[in-house]
Amino acid sequence: MTDDGRRYDMPKDMRTLAEAGFDQARQTFEKFLAGAEATAGSLEERGATMRAGAKDIGARVLTYAEKNVQSSLDYAQSLVHAKDLPEVLKLHSEFVQGQMRSLAEQAGDMGQAFSKAAIDATKPKA
Template sequence: MAAGKSGFEIPEQMRDFAEKSVDQARKAFDDFMNVTQQAVSKVEDSASAMQTGTSDVNRKALTFAEEQVDAAFKFAQEMVRAKDMEEIMSLQQGYLHKQMETLGEQARDISDTATKAAQDAAKSAKS
């Protein structure tokens, strides 16, 4: 044995192999973390888009509820002022007709808004 050397020495090829293995493992881990971060970002973007869409639907629903209550109060005021049964029937028929039209329009509007929100969330998830 030479002076200053221990009895066991790791061959250079083995050290090179171990170093390359560590480098490859590090690269694989870094790649995994990048993909994971991208996936988390997509989920966050999708959730954000869906939350925005949900807020839009909620605001519309609240606005529509206010409009319905306002229409009901106006109808009640007209009913109180009615002079006879014929006028009451006419007011009621007009009110119901108008409410059916309004509800149909509002349902379409809410549906369109919800569909757009779902599409925006899906686009965020894909990109």
């Protein structure tokens, strides 16, 4: 209605143009929602993949910690049974060399595990 109480009719071409604009906006919004839902689903899948990778890494860390503690306990026990200072020095040298090898192997394995987890988390899903 206009200010003087008369009814205002929108021209047919203008109404058609407005309806087309609304339809286009609705379609664009529906596409946006579909894309957002797909992205959310993808993030959930990636989250599951990342959780699996983190679980594997956590298990490796615990295994290595157990191995390292056991190695240290064995070393300490061998020191208790050492007969003299030269034997203590020999045991210490062997222990340090063994630990360095173990730590290098563990670091390499952990690096590979982290890389695999990162690659798996960023792989495109089919």
